[in-house]
Amino acid sequence: MTAVLTPDELEEKLRTHAKQYHSEHPFHQRMNEGQSSPEEIRGWVANRFYYQENIPRKDGAVLSSCPDREVRRRWVQRIIDHDGTTEGTGGIESWLRLGEAVGLSREEVEDSRHLLPGVRFAVDAYVTFTRTKPWVEAVASSLTELFAPNLMAQRLAAFERYYTWIDPAGLAYFRSRLTQAPRDSEHGLEVVRKHCITPETQAAAVAALSFKCDVLWSMLDSIDQAYGPR
Amino acid sequence: MTAVLTPDELEEKLRTHAKQYHSEHPFHQRMNEGQSSPEEIRGWVANRFYYQENIPRKDGAVLSSCPDREVRRRWVQRIIDHDGTTEGTGGIESWLRLGEAVGLSREEVEDSRHLLPGVRFAVDAYVTFTRTKPWVEAVASSLTELFAPNLMAQRLAAFERYYTWIDPAGLAYFRSRLTQAPRDSEHGLEVVRKHCITPETQAAAVAALSFKCDVLWSMLDSIDQAYGPR
Numbered sequence: 001m002t003a004v005l006t007p008d009e010l011e012e013k014l015r016t017h018a019k020q021y022h023s024e025h026p027f028h029q030r031m032n033e034g035q036s037s038p039e040e041i042r043g044w045v046a047n048r049f050y051y052q053e054n055i056p057r058k059d060g061a062v063l064s065s066c067p068d069r070e071v072r073r074r075w076v077q078r079i080i081d082h083d084g085t086t087e088g089t090g091g092i093e094s095w096l097r098l099g100e101a102v103g104l105s106r107e108e109v110e111d112s113r114h115l116l117p118g119v120r121f122a123v124d125a126y127v128t129f130t131r132t133k134p135w136v137e138a139v140a141s142s143l144t145e146l147f148a149p150n151l152m153a154q155r156l157a158a159f160e161r162y163y164t165w166i167d168p169a170g171l172a173y174f175r176s177r178l179t180q181a182p183r184d185s186e187h188g189l190e191v192v193r194k195h196c197i198t199p200e201t202q203a204a205a206v207a208a209l210s211f212k213c214d215v216l217w218s219m220l221d222s223i224d225q226a227y228g229p230r
Numbered sequence: 231m232t233a234v235l236t237p238d239e240l241e242e243k244l245r246t247h248a249k250q251y252h253s254e255h256p257f258h259q260r261m262n263e264g265q266s267s268p269e270e271i272r273g274w275v276a277n278r279f280y281y282q283e284n285i286p287r288k289d290g291a292v293l294s295s296c297p298d299r300e301v302r303r304r305w306v307q308r309i310i311d312h313d314g315t316t317e318g319t320g321g322i323e324s325w326l327r328l329g330e331a332v333g334l335s336r337e338e339v340e341d342s343r344h345l346l347p348g349v350r351f352a353v354d355a356y357v358t359f360t361r362t363k364p365w366v367e368a369v370a371s372s373l374t375e376l377f378a379p380n381l382m383a384q385r386l387a388a389f390e391r392y393y394t395w396i397d398p399a400g401l402a403y404f405r406s407r408l409t410q411a412p413r414d415s416e417h418g419l420e421v422v423r424k425h426c427i428t429p430e431t432q433a434a435a436v437a438a439l440s441f442k443c444d445v446l447w448s449m450l451d452s453i454d455q456a457y458g459p460r
Contacts, residue, residue: 056302057295059293061290061291064287064290065292066295069286071315073313076309076313079293225403
């Protein structure tokens with residue numbers, strides 16, 4: 001029988017998953033060291049769009065299963081951040097502009113012509129997870145955001161240093177996540193710390209975060225296979 | 231084989247469901263004629279809360295299944311309207327205040343102690359519908375809002391005339407729906423007119439609206455059985 005953890009112990013355990021985060025994937029390691037080819041960057045941007053595009057759908061699933069109005073009031077901001085409030089705003093739009101900055105037309109990003117099966121399967125698995133699991137587990141799965149700001153900061157530095165062929169204006173998405181991700185992960189942590197107070201729910205929260213790390217890692221495996229060096 | 235309808239013909243066909251709307255239910259007819267007892271009003275307010283409370287959850291389901299950013303940008307407003315943006319705001323809060331105005335404590339409304347099984351089943355069927363059906367059908371099921379403003383206007387008049395024991399400040403929810411419902415139904419109609427352009431999808435939209443009318447009607451059947459005159 002597993003003992004129940006204090007909220008701080010649970011948080012600490014969740015944070016150990018940083019080493020399972022996709023920042024450790026060889027594809028991202030190479031990217032951050034300036035070794036990615038334009039083809040790799042483009043393949044990654046085009047495929048990662050499918051993830052970006054599905055974020056509001058997984059957040060809609062959280063709203064749909066969450067019975068707590070106060071949580072929903074804060075969670076809905078994620079959808080607004082990604083969809084924007086008017087044409088030409090929001091995180092999905094920023095990602096399309098990143099696509100243009102790396103030399104992809106909006107059309108070829110939006111129509112998924114470059115989307116790899118493995119990336120589709122991983123993203124779909126994530127959306128399905130948020131639709132079918134208890135809402136607190138769906139929240140826990142979002143906690144990869146704990147690790148995102150470090151990766152974003154590294155990536156911004158790498159792009160400005162090594163990938164000077166990319167217009168820095170195209171990097172607005174990464175910049176916006178520097179502030180959004182900490183705000184979001186703080187809320188997610190608050191929910192998990194409050195609701196996961198039995199060994200079972202704590203184990204489920206850790207499993208949800210591990211699952212989400214697998215989703216991100218698996219996407220990079222497919223992208224690395226398709227576009228990486230042989 | 232059924233012929234395809236023009237958007238105007240489809241809209242006209244949808245609008246004929248006004249006669250299936252719960253404004254025609256004996257319970258609402260009596261309420262609007264001033265014949266409801268305080269017990270009936272209280273039973274209705276307490277039970278209808280379960281519907282109010284679930285609105286953001288069905289709207290989250292629509293966001294989760296809708297692939298169109300522009301639709302989501304407008305649809306998310308429904309969630310904000312119902313949940314509010316801060317403690318003490320939003321449509322669900324307004325309904326709790328209606329509860330207080332008719333003599334129900336917030337606690338007894340929020341803890342569902344008065345909730346009738348038939349009302350729960352009907353509301354749950356609605357949420358399940360929006361989670362499992364194609365998103366355009368979920369949108370079509372919201373079109374009972376086409377008929378809501380008439381009922382709201384009648385109800386406001388009836389409450390102010392016949393139910394003078396209820397503080398008119400408690401009727402804010404109905405007032406807010408006088409403007410929200412037309413805005414929402416206009417958007418819903420726009421989506422259905424645009425996307426339902428085959429006999430199959432048009433029949434599905436009509437069936438979705440009919441189903442939703444059944445949900446509202448069935449709730450009143452249960453409420454009428456429990457609290458209405460014998």
